[in-house]
Amino acid sequence: MNPTTQTGHASDELVVYGTGWCPDVRRSRAVLDSAGIAYRYIDLEADPTATRLVRRLQKGRRRIPTIVWPDGSHLVEPTDGELQARLDQP
Template identity: 50%
Template sequence: MGDSKKLVVYGATWCPDARRSRKFLDDKGIAYEWIDIDQDPAGKDYVKKVNNGKVIIPTILFEDGSTIVEPSNEELAEKLGI
């Protein structure tokens, strides 16, 4: 049930919502790039840019350029069409 869409998940290891989103994607076999904003200043800057200056994670970037912020598993599944 893999998906060819390229996802980028911006988050932090300490964030329970980021861990949940990653587990959901892993369980569904969906490939993504993980960017830990605590280790990647450019990633943190991107999160701030798309969230009006706020650090809100997880912020998930889709191949089409759209983002979803702090999604529930249901919202993520809907966005992915699964």
């Protein structure tokens, strides 16, 4: 099961989970924006259901950003290089 469906959000889109105050979240969003990648942003401080999803994906932790692809794969706190490498995959 694709984990994004558990939050009630569409499963056919890239989803970025984070907070507005986190510089790593802003950095990852900037990478996605500059690459023209469409995504849905979920603020964990405003969405307890999404926070529970992130904690499940990370076995109890809540590191951000957590970026979930439509296929259910995800990255946690990626560097710019790690995020770009994932974006470059076919």
